[in-house]
């Protein structure tokens with residue numbers, strides 16, 4: 448666990464996280480709304496340091512690239528080969 452950044456200490460070992468718009472106030476021993484930040488005795492820790500936390504977005508980006516760039520290229524190459532084989536080149 449690594450101590451988080453962007454947080455402020457409040458009374459009674461509570462902290463306020465400042466990473467996103469939720470601005471969670473987290474009591475000691477509890478986690479924020481995202482479940483990735485833990486308040487342990489008044490110190491906020493990140494539970495996902497050095498880990499990718501947005502696989503769906505990454506996958507979506509790759510799927511979009513495949514759909515928009517690679518797939519049309521493969522289809523064009525395949526169809527041009529089919530047309531060449533049948534002597535129907537433009």
Ligand code: SF4
Pocket residue numbers: 464465466467468469470471478479480481482483484
């Ligand atoms: S949702 Fe997570 S990152 Fe956002 S303010 Fe709450 S604890 Fe911090």
